[in-house]
Amino acid sequence: MPQDLPTASSSEAMPASYEAALAELEQLVARIESGQLPLDDMLAAYQRGAALLAFCRARLEAVQEQIKVLDDGQLQPWTQE
Secondary structure, three states, X not given: OOOOOOOOOOXXXXXXXXXXXXXXXXXXXXXXHHOOOOHHHHHHHHHHHHHHHHHHHHHHHHHHHHHHHHOOOOOOOOOOO
């Protein structure tokens, strides 16, 4: 069953992919950690980051569910060869 992906509470749309969301999230974290943002901008960046994090988690959970279906309901351990 597909899950609804979280949407941004602000006017900003969610990125088209997990990778784009992760890249934006990394940029936001760097800006927040720099300590150079005014308080209002920091709050907006934190809120956007929370929305991006929820988007990324939802995408990962959706992929995990697809893998379970492909593996007949059993999540298999990840092995790199």
